[in-house]
Amino acid sequence: xxxxxxxxxxxxxxxxxxxxxxxxxxxxxxxxxxxxxxxxxxxxxxxxxxxxxxxxxxxxxxxxxxxxxxxxxxxxxxxxxxxxxxxxxxxxxxxxxxxxxxxxxxxxxxxxxxxxxxxxxxxxxxxx
Numbered sequence: 001x002x003x004x005x006x007x008x009x010x011x012x013x014x015x016x017x018x019x020x021x022x023x024x025x026x027x028x029x030x031x032x033x034x035x036x037x038x039x040x041x042x043x044x045x046x047x048x049x050x051x052x053x054x055x056x057x058x059x060x061x062x063x064x065x066x067x068x069x070x071x072x073x074x075x076x077x078x079x080x081x082x083x084x085x086x087x088x089x090x091x092x093x094x095x096x097x098x099x100x101x102x103x104x105x106x107x108x109x110x111x112x113x114x115x116x117x118x119x120x121x122x123x124x125x126x127x128x
Contacts, residue, residue, distance in 0.1 A: 061107070
């Protein structure tokens with residue numbers, strides 16, 4: 001029996017709590033995040049691990065989409081420049097071509113902050 005198969009057999013016999021502890025140890029030992037591998041490995045685990053897979057798949061990265069500029073286009077361009085670091089022309093092009101993604105892969109808190117700033121400037125924003 002190969003080492004890989006041995007490890008798989010061991011993982012199949014583990015409880016959800018043991019799997020969570022194993023993931024934590026992998027992250028500490030190798031300095032990586034195992035969120036995606038856990039979600040991939042969970043379907044091969046026993047049915048009891050199904051709940052853990054659902055918890056691991058909770059969305060942690062969000063995309064902020066500028067849907068509509070609103071009536072205060074200049075203010076929206078200023079906020080877009082501040083948030084993205086784009087130049088005036090690039091920010092204006094992004095605003096003129098809405099709906100467009102403004103930021104991708106940000107935390108929920110950051111996405112909410114961006115949405116609040118743009119809403120204050122009069123823009124409509126969607127978080128996906």
